[in-house]
Amino acid sequence: MKIKYFYQQLASHFSIIIIAFLILSLLFSHFVEQFVYDNKTEELASYGQSILRDIEQVQGSSRDILKSYGHVLEERDIQYSLFNEKSAIIYSTELKTPLIELNEEEWRALQGGKTITVKQEFKRFEQAVTFVLLPYFHRNQFVGGVLLTSPIKGSREVISQMNSYLIYTTFIALAIALVMSGLLSTINGRRIKRLQSATANVSQGDYSVRIPTAGVDEIGELAGDFNRMVEKLKTSAEEIENLENRRRQFMADVSHELRTPLTTIRGIIEGLHNDMISESEKERGLQLASSETMRLIRLVNENLDYEKIRSNQVTLLKQEIQLGELLEIIQEQLEEAAAERGDQITVEVSQEVSVFADYDRLTQVLINIAKNSIQFTENGTIWLRGYAQEDGTVIEIEDTGIGMDPEEIEKIWSRFYKAIDSRTTNPYGEFGLGLSIVKQLVTLHGGTIAVESVKGEGTKFRIELPNE
Template sequence: MKVKYIYQQFISHISIIIVAFLVLSLIFTQYVENLVYENKTEELISYGDNILRDLDRGSERPDQVINQYARVLFGRDIQFSVFDENIQLLNPIRWRGPAIEFTEKEWRKLTNGEPIVMKYDLERYDRAVTLVALPYLEQGRFIGGILLTSPIGGAREMIAEINKYLFYTVLIALAVSFLLSWLLSRIHVNRIKKLQEATSMVSAGDYTVKVPSSDFDEIGELANDFNSMVGRLNESKSEIERLEHRRRQFMSDVSHELRTPLTTISGMIEGLKNDMIPEAEKERGIQLVSQETKRLIRLVNENLDYDKIRSNQVQLFKEDIELIEVLEVIQEQLEMQAEERGNTIEVDAEPSAVVHADYDRLVQILINITKNSIQFTENGTIRLRGRMDGNMTVIEIEDTGIGIEPSEIEKIWDRFYKADLSRTSNPFGEFGLGLSIVKQLVQMHDGKIQVESEQGRGTKFVIELPFR
């Protein structure tokens, strides 16, 4: 059975209030009743002590003392009787109270000089009374006693009156509590309902929804967490859309790049197969096929390298390497490619600089960055520097090329990003995977890489690798 949350809240509030009022009413009623009985008992004991004390003072005329008190107490609806050790009444006037009857236990207690106090006794008398019996001692010897009784009807009437007003108070309090509980329940349910509606909107794909939040209570904190979650989901959605756009662009670029070399290779093979190419042009055609094949292999290798790195399938074999030797190797390998664009590569490294890294992966890092510098520099200079900085090896690759816009710097590490989409025919890093691989490899070496660039004035990559 489904029960709405507002009803659960309301019922729980009212139940707690009702139970609290009932317990409070019972405790208060019992307290007032005990207080009334105790006051009545103290009053009877006080009258009894006074009567016995006056009997001691005027022992020659006990009937006079009894008569004086009888007239006063009977008017207050208090009956008393004085009796001797044989339970014979000493009252000179007619006794209007109940017969004097004691149980064996009560009589033994009384004769031992102990008073008897009972709040009420419905079995012994025809109505509820407060009963007090006091011993009358003479030089420590029991010679009689006094019995005082007073009906508790008036006290009960007072208690009933108190209970009536208490009942009215409870009804008024319940009415107020009813309204407050309903109001509070509605407020809490509305807040939860807003969260529920917002959650439904999020499940439907709307990540821009927000709910009112606060630090007042747990629901407010939940709303804060919900807004934070939705914000992150919205960012993730934007990132996914951005990556999807790049993926489509990448596939388009790959399709274009694959189509061109495959068309060239296919055409040249058909031409050679059917002797459609002159003998003088065959060697040039074969060289063109070789270049296009290497281009396709480079694309496949870049993708395989990236996937291996992302899946932690690359194992590093670190060793101490003289940095100047590695930089000179990079200079020799890429010098011809740099000259094709009118660039020169300069090496400036401390002779004592040493790097602790995997040689093959370090070369891969430096070649990718240097090729990137060659790609975006024309008739300029690419400088390879190396030095030690404490326990870190610092490698800098700086060019004098076109630079990168500040808004584009953080994006260059993305897998499918290309800083200049117009240069898709460039043979170096044209698929936007090189720098992404570089960053992953640097992080695998527990290092970090930064880039500084100013548009129109060049770019500098700074790599820091820990030396053991």
């Protein structure tokens, strides 16, 4: 059964108030009743002690003293009686002399000198009264005592009046609770409804929804958490969409890259098979088929390489490498490609600088970055630098190329991302996977890679690799 939050709040508040006031009423009634009876008992005991003391002074035979006490106590609605050692009444201010019916335990306690008090009694008298019995000893011998009685009607009226006040207070508190509960339940109900509606919108793919936050309670904190969750979901959705767009672009690029060399290879094979290519052109055709075949192999190897690196299936064979020699080798390998773009490669490294890394993988990283620098630099300079620091080696590749915006720097490490929609002959970067592989390989070496770039001025890659 579904119960609305509004009624749950009302039920909980009303239940708490009613239970609290019931407990308070019982405790307060008991306290007041006990207080009134204790005061009455103390008053009766005080008068009884005075009577016994005066009787002792006049040796227990003055009727005038007894009558004077009777007149004084009658104004306070108190009656008293004297009884002997056999519990027989020998003097009483009541018109109808009561019979004392004490049980053996009470009688023995009285004979032992204890005061007997009964706070409520409905059987021994015609009306409910409080009575007190005080023993009287003459020459250390029990000879009787005095019984003082007082109706408890007035006490009951006080208690009844206090209970009435508590009932009125309870109804007032319930009315206030009704208003406050209704107000709070309505406000919180609306806030929960907003959360519910916003959640439904998010489930439909709307990540622009936001909820007003007020950090005064848990619902406000929940609204803040909800907004942060939606923000993260929006970011994740954008990343997924970007990744999907890149994946589609990658598939289009791969299809194009595959179709072109396959078409070329197929044409050459058919030409050779049908003797449509002259002897003088056969050598050139075979070289072209070989070149296109290598291009396909690079595409397949690059994807396989990336997946191996991501799944930690690559084993690094680290060793001490003379960084100067490695950078000079890379300079020689890329010198022709740089010359085609009018670029110059400059190596700046001391001969004593070494790096602890996997030779093949580090070469792959540096060639990849250097070829990217050549690709985006025309009639400029590419610097290959290296120097040692306290806990490792730093390698920098800097160019004077077109540079990048800060937003673009964040994207270059993403798989399938290509800075420009062009296809080059870069064996590690033509399919948009190169820098993704670079970052993975640097991470496998326990190092870090960072990029600094200014649009129109150039780019610098900085690689830090730790010592052994």
